[in-house]
Amino acid sequence: MARIVHAASAQMGPIAKSETRKDTVRRLVALMREAKGRGAELVVFTELALTTFFPRWLIEDEAELHRYFERQMPGPETQPLFDEAKKLGIGFYLGYAELVEEEGRIRRFNTSILVDGNGAIIGKYRKVHLPGHSEPQPSRVHQHLEKRYFEPGNYGFKVWRGFGGVMGMCICNDRRWPETYRVMGLQGVDMIMLGYNTPFDHTGHPDIDGLTSFHNHLSMQAGAYQNATWVIGTAKCGTEEGSSMVGQSAIIAPSGEIVAQAVSLEDEVITARCDLDLGTRYRDTIFNFAKHREPDAYKLIVERKGSVPPPEV
Numbered sequence: 001m002a003r004i005v006h007a008a009s010a011q012m013g014p015i016a017k018s019e020t021r022k023d024t025v026r027r028l029v030a031l032m033r034e035a036k037g038r039g040a041e042l043v044v045f046t047e048l049a050l051t052t053f054f055p056r057w058l059i060e061d062e063a064e065l066h067r068y069f070e071r072q073m074p075g076p077e078t079q080p081l082f083d084e085a086k087k088l089g090i091g092f093y094l095g096y097a098e099l100v101e102e103e104g105r106i107r108r109f110n111t112s113i114l115v116d117g118n119g120a121i122i123g124k125y126r127k128v129h130l131p132g133h134s135e136p137q138p139s140r141v142h143q144h145l146e147k148r149y150f151e152p153g154n155y156g157f158k159v160w161r162g163f164g165g166v167m168g169m170c171i172c173n174d175r176r177w178p179e180t181y182r183v184m185g186l187q188g189v190d191m192i193m194l195g196y197n198t199p200f201d202h203t204g205h206p207d208i209d210g211l212t213s214f215h216n217h218l219s220m221q222a223g224a225y226q227n228a229t230w231v232i233g234t235a236k237c238g239t240e241e242g243s244s245m246v247g248q249s250a251i252i253a254p255s256g257e258i259v260a261q262a263v264s265l266e267d268e269v270i271t272a273r274c275d276l277d278l279g280t281r282y283r284d285t286i287f288n289f290a291k292h293r294e295p296d297a298y299k300l301i302v303e304r305k306g307s308v309p310p311p312e313v
């Protein structure tokens with residue numbers, strides 16, 4: 001029997017600093033309803049979808065910083081999203097800032113969850129690759145203080161059974177790292193969901209930053225193709241508190257082709273009928289990992305710490 005998932009990516013335009021959780025959750029519910037109305041059984045929201053992208057500021061007051069974090073999921077303000085999902089029978093991926101007490105201390109993670117069509121959390125992921133810096137950089141117009149505010153995720157890259165397939169999650173900067181996709185690819189992932197907040201000035205080097213849109217799609221398309229998986233990437237975009245962020249939310253097939261793409265820098269839903277078995281033909285042929293990967297060769301390179309001497313002439 002064909003394994004089809006009707007999926008949506010629900011891109012978000014800017015979230016103002018002054019916007020309340022209640023307002024933002026209302027936006028997410030509206031997007032969820034639109035996704036369901038267009039036949040989706042799963043909707044992918046963005047990274048840190050409940051607030052403005054606060055790592056752009058140095059926030060020294062801990063109480064103020066912690067206002068951007070969720071202590072419970074669902075909590076009183078996010079419960080309506082779970083209630084609506086259950087009512088509509090639609091699953092979702094949601095990114096948020098997580099505050100927990102673990103190992104006897106307060107810990108902060110950049111987190112995502114996967115929720116099924118009954119409103120139950122079936123998977124949780126904590127962002128591994130944290131970009132930016134820990135100390136403010138005076139030369140930058142906008143800071144990127146993820147390394148200050150979050151710890152690297154401690155769950156690794158797991159996959160979960162759901163929606164008739166094997167589902168994986170990652171978050172924003174993770175999408176640029178081949179390891180992200182490959183670790184899930186080796187577990188037979190069918191669909192990887194991710195959200196992103198990518199400012200156009202994110203490296204501070206205009207020549208690289210000019211390629212932000214190209215690199216956004218390049219990394220997701222390569223990850224999809226090389227691991228025979230669907231990838232759904234959902235942006236928060238537009239000009240948010242003076243920071244201009246890339247859109248281009250996309251649903252990408254295991255062929256690496258973009259099958260749906262957002263065209264605005266605002267709240268926008270895109271959908272696609274995702275045949276999870278499209279990946280099988282790649283996994284059985286060109287990317288048959290069991291047959292064609294050469295793990296021993298990769299190990300040799302890693303043991304040499306990646307430095308391969310130039311050939312002798």
Ligand code: CDT
Pocket residue numbers: 047131132144171172173174176196197198199202203
């Ligand atoms: N949110 C996030 O991870 N953004 C990064 C850009 C910032 S790098 C300072 C990204 O890789 O898109």
